Amino acid sequence: xxxxxxxxxxxxxxxxxxxxxxxxxxxxxxxxxxxxxxxxxxxxxxxxxxxxxxxxxxxxxxxxxxxxxxxxxxxxxxxxxxxxxxxxxxxxxxxxxxxxxxxxxxxxxxxxxxxxxxxxxxxxxxxxxxxxxxxxxxxxxxxxxxxxxxxxxxxxxxxxxxxxxxxxxxxxxxxxxxxxxxxxxxxxxxxxxxxxxxxxxxxxxxxxxxxxxxxxxxxxxxxxxxxxxxxxxxxxxxxxxxxxxxxxxxxxxxxxxxxxxxxxxxxxxxxxxxxxxxxxxxxxxxxxxxxxxxxxxxxxxxxxxxxxxxxxxxxxxxxxxxxxxxxxxxxxxxxxxxxxxxxxxxxxxxxxxxxxxxxxxxxxxxxxxxxxxxxxxxxxxxxxxxxxxxxxxxxxxxxxxxxxxxxxxxxxxxxxxxxxxxxxxxxxxxxxxxxxxxxxxxxxxxxxxxxxxxxxxxxxxxxxxxxxxxxxxx
Ligand code: NAD
Numbered sequence: 143x144x145x146x147x148x149x150x151x152x153x154x155x156x157x158x159x160x161x162x163x164x165x166x167x168x169x170x171x172x173x174x175x176x177x178x179x180x181x182x183x184x185x186x187x188x189x190x191x192x193x194x195x196x197x198x199x200x201x202x203x204x205x206x207x208x209x210x211x212x213x214x215x216x217x218x219x220x221x222x223x224x225x226x227x228x229x230x231x232x233x234x235x236x237x238x239x240x241x242x243x244x245x246x247x248x249x250x251x252x253x254x255x256x257x258x259x260x261x262x263x264x265x266x267x268x269x270x271x272x273x274x275x276x277x278x279x280x281x282x283x284x285x286x287x288x289x290x291x292x293x294x295x296x297x298x299x300x301x302x303x304x305x306x307x308x309x310x311x312x313x314x315x316x317x318x319x320x321x322x323x324x325x326x327x328x329x330x331x332x333x334x335x336x337x338x339x340x341x342x343x344x345x346x347x348x349x350x351x352x353x354x355x356x357x358x359x360x361x362x363x364x365x366x367x368x369x370x371x372x373x374x375x376x377x378x379x380x381x382x383x384x385x386x387x388x389x390x391x392x393x394x395x396x397x398x399x400x401x402x403x404x405x406x407x408x409x410x411x412x413x414x415x416x417x418x419x420x421x422x423x424x425x426x427x428x429x430x431x432x433x434x435x436x437x438x439x440x441x442x443x444x445x446x447x448x449x450x451x452x453x454x455x456x457x458x459x460x461x462x463x464x465x466x467x468x469x470x471x472x473x474x475x476x477x478x479x480x481x482x483x484x485x486x487x488x489x490x491x492x493x494x495x496x497x498x499x500x501x502x503x504x505x506x507x508x509x510x511x512x513x514x515x516x517x518x519x520x521x522x523x524x525x526x527x528x529x530x531x532x533x534x535x536x537x538x539x540x541x542x543x544x545x546x547x548x549x550x551x552x553x554x555x556x557x558x559x560x561x562x563x564x565x566x567x568x569x570x571x572x573x574x575x576x577x578x579x580x581x582x583x584x585x586x587x588x589x590x591x592x593x594x595x596x597x598x599x600x601x602x603x604x605x606x607x608x609x610x611x612x613x614x615x616x
Contacts, residue, residue: 143174143175143176143177144166144175144176144177144319145176145177146176146177146178146318146319146322147163147177147178147179148179149179149181149185149189149339149340149341149342150322150325150329150338150339150340151185151188151189151192151339151340151341152188152189152192152195152335152336152339153192153329153333153334153335153336155329156188158179158180158181158182158185159182159184159185159188160179160180160181160182160184160185162179162180163177163178163179163180164177164178164179164180164315164342164343164344165177166178166233166315166316166317166318166319167316167465168232168233168235169234169235169461169462169463169464169465169499169500170235170452170453170454170461170462170498170499171498171499172466172498172499172500175232175233176233176319178315178318178322178342179342179343180315180342180343180344180347181312181341181342181343181347181348182343182347183347183351185341185343185348186310186341186343186348186351186352186355187357189310189339189340189341190281190310190355190357190358191357192308192335192336192339193281193308193309193310193336193337193339193357194281194308194336194357195336196308196334196335196336196337197278197280197281197308199334200278200306200307200308200333200334200336200337201277201278201280201306201307201308202306203306203334205260205261205263205265208260208303208304208306209257209260209261210332211303211331211332211333212253212256212257212260212300212303212304213257214330214331214332215253215300215303215327215328215331216250216253216254216257218327218328218330218331219249219250219253219324219327220250222323222327223242223246225323226241226245226246226249226292226320226323227241227242227245227246228241229291229319229320229323230245230246230291230292230317230320231453231454231461232319233291233316233317233318233319233320234288234289234291234317234461234464235417235453235461235462235463235464235499235500236416236453236461237453237455237458237459237460237461238453238454238456238458239458239459240415240416240453240459240461241453244415244416245290245291245292245293245320246292248290248292248293248296249291249292249293249295249296249320249324250292250296251296251581252293252296252297252300252301252581252597252601253296253300254581255300255581255582255597255598256300256301256303256304256598256601256602258582259304259582259598259599259601259602260304260602262599263304263599263602264276265277265606269610271612272610272611272612272614273610273611273614274608274609274610274611275608275609275610275611276603276606276607276608276609277306277606277607277609278305278306278307278605278606278607279305279307279359279360279383279604279605279606279607280307280358280359280360280607281307281308281309281310281357281358281359281360282298282302282307282308282309282310282358282359282360282361282362282605283309283310283312283352283353283355283358283360283361283362284298284299284302284309284310284311284312284361284362285312285345285349285352285353285361285362285363285364285365285373286298286311286312286313286314286321286364286365287314287364287365287366288314288316288317288464289317289416289419289420289421289464289522290416290420291313291314291317291319291320291321292320292321292324294364294387295311295313295320295321295324296324297585297596297597297601298311298362298364298596299311299324299328299338300601301596301601301602301604301605302362302605303333303337303338304601304602304605305602305604305605305606306605307360307605308336308337308338308339309337309338309339310339310340310341310352310358311325311338311339311340311341312340312341312342312343312348312349312352313340313342314365315342315343315344315345316464316465317464318342321340322340322342325338325340345369349369349373350372350376353372353373353376353377353382353384354376354377354379354380355380356380358382359382359383360382360383360384360385360604360605361373361377361382361383361384361385362385362387362594362596362604362605363384363385363386363387364386364387364388364421365387365388366388366389367388367389367590370386370388370592373386374386384593385586385592385593385594385596385604386592386593386594387421387585387586387587387591387592387594387596388421388546388548388587388590388591388592389421389520389522389546389548389590389591390421390422390423390520390546390547390548390549390569390587390591391425391426391517391518391519391520391544391545391546392412392422392423392424392425392426392546392548392549392550392551392569393424393426393427393428393540393541393544393550393551393567393569394408394409394412394424394426394427394428394550394551394552394553395428395537395538395541395550395551395552395553395563395567396408396427396428396429396430396433396437396553396554397430397534397552397553397554397555397556397559397560397563398430398432398433398554399554399555399556399559400433400553400554400555401553401555402433402436402437402440403440403444404553404575404576405427405429405433405437405440405553406437406440406441406443406444407444407576408424408551408553408576409424409427409441409526409528410441410444410445410447410448411448411576412424412425412526412551413425413504413506413524413525413526414448414459414460414504414524415460417460417461417462417463417464417502417523417524418521418522418523418524418525418526419463419464419468419522419523421520421548421591422548422549422571422585423549424549424550424551425521425525425526425527426510426512426517426526426527426529426540426541426544427526427527427528427529428529428530428531428537428540428541429528429529429530429531430530430531430532431530431531431532434508434528434530437528438486438508438528441486441506441528442486442487442506445487445504445506447459448460448504450493450496450501450503450504450524451496451501452499460504460524461501462496462499462500462501462502463500463501463502463523464500465500466500468500468522468523469500469502471521471522471523472502472521472522472523472524472525473490473491473502475515475516475519475521475523475525476488476489476490476502476503476505476525477490478515478516479505479507479510479514479515479516479525479527482507482510482511482514482515482516483507483508483509483510483511483514483516483527484507484508484509485505485506485507486506486507486508486528487504487505487506488503488504488505488506488524488525489503489505490503491503502523502524502525503524504524504525505523505524505525505526506525506526506527506528507525507526507527507528508527508528509528510527510528510529511529512529512540512543512544513543514527517529518544518545520546534559534562534563537563538563538566538567541567542566542567542568544589545589545590546569546587546589546590546591547568547569547570547587547588547589547590547591548569548570548571548586548587548588548591548592549569549570549571549572549573550564550567550569550571550572550573551572551573551574552564552567552572552573552574552575553575553576554575560574560575568588568589569587569588569591570584570585570586570587570588570591570592570595571583571584571585571586581597581598582597582598582599583597583598584596584597584598584600584601585597585601586600
């Protein structure tokens with residue numbers, strides 16, 4: 143049982159001013175695995191005060207100092223690899239291999255990338271008639287979701303340090319312990335007191351407090367659209383800059399010349415990785431009508447290569463959903479899907495032999511209409527939809543006919559067609575034929591998937607203000 147009830151404020155771990163705690167549940171056992179503090183307004187005020195006090199010196203720190211701090215964090219992060227893997231497997235229910243091969247390197251990758259991006263970054267530029275300066279935006283409030291416990295926090299923290307912006311992080315209360323490990327690593331990295339603060343608590347108290355706090359200049363939020371909307375409204379009262387990384391319902395467009403096995407593998411890895419709890423998951427699979435039967439056969443053949451089960455067991459690819467609420471939501475979408483489309487495999491209830499833990503059955507719907515609820519709304523579980531198309535323009539139109547625009551995927555052979563589809567899907571990140579992730583590639587959404595971009599140099603820009611100086615002495 144982890145009991146980590148302190149907040150990290152002004153360079154030290156401090157008791158909360160309140161006495162309430164929040165239980166953290168292990169989703170594979172349904173048991174309480176730890177407790178954190180439910181922070182108070184007073185805790186948040188203290189953190190904001192510390193960050194504001196740190197601002198003048200931190201915002202004027204040199205590139206070299208920031209690179210050193212980031213490198214120290216990289217070193218500390220690498221030293222605690224095994225512990226990160228264990229913590230994320232415990233709190234998120236992520237299988238050991240996924241914790242090791244997806245979560246661990248993603249969190250680390252952002253700090254390494256920030257070092258590289260910062261080395262190349264220019265904070266001033268002579269533009270002829272004026273000099274352009276890029277300066278720290280002020281104090282930033284960071285609010286993160288539970289589905290990628292280190293990735294989401296790391297990309298925000300790394301960019302903020304690179305820009306010289308002091309932060310207050312509120313991690314998701316369902317998966318707070320990996321973020322608290324990050325705080326321990328940052329504690330040893332030599333940052334000035336108050337440059338990094340972590341206050342645990344509920345969204346309605348600390349999250350809401352961050353978005354409305356007059357001492358916070360910028361809020362970087364990752365989470366649901368419903369909460370994103372509240373943050374924008376709150377932020378408006380003090381004219382805060384707000385960056386939102388929200389949900390998605392991303393398309394996978396399979397071209398007529400695609401290898402059916404490649405297409406089925408892409409669809410399955412999008413559906414099953416992190417138990418489908420991925421904002422950029424491709425969960426609308428558009429296939430040519432002529433490929434329908436072979437694609438369905440192939441996806442059913444390959445589904446057993448993603449075994450569902452105890453995240454601590456060897457060979458398991460997909461663990462439980464994060465919580466009972468999430469399990470209920472996924473069940474209700476599967477119920478809806480049964481009325482709207484043909485159930486190819488899966489359905490409601492738990493997989494055989496997995497009665498304890500929030501396990502869901504991998505579920506594939508076919509004969510899906512793009513305007514149905516299961517094709518339009520984010521489910522956030524191991525559920526996908528197969529939609530057929532007659533010609534490519536029809537596929538592109540359907541791919542774009544959704545309120546979201548976070549990501550898109552194209553599978554096929556002809557380079558010109560691949561380029562055409564990649565260019566015409568309205569989304570912030572496209573992957574062609576399962577390409578590797580580049581940590582310098584901006585990440586963020588079109589339409590209701592958000593506002594702003596994270597990762598790499600674009601991520602650093604989020605934490606900066608632009609100043610033009612006219613008549614700057616040379
Ligand atoms: P959520 O919106 O419920 O919670 C996200 C964070 O906001 C949590 O820390 C929560 O405590 C906090 N919060 C809750 N109410 C708040 C309020 N009123 N004011 C301020 N903060 C509040 O989302 P979730 O369930 O944790 O995460 C799932 C969602 O996140 C999905 O929609 C997913 O697509 C999205 N997501 C997006 C990205 C991206 O990069 N675009 C990445 C991961 C997840």
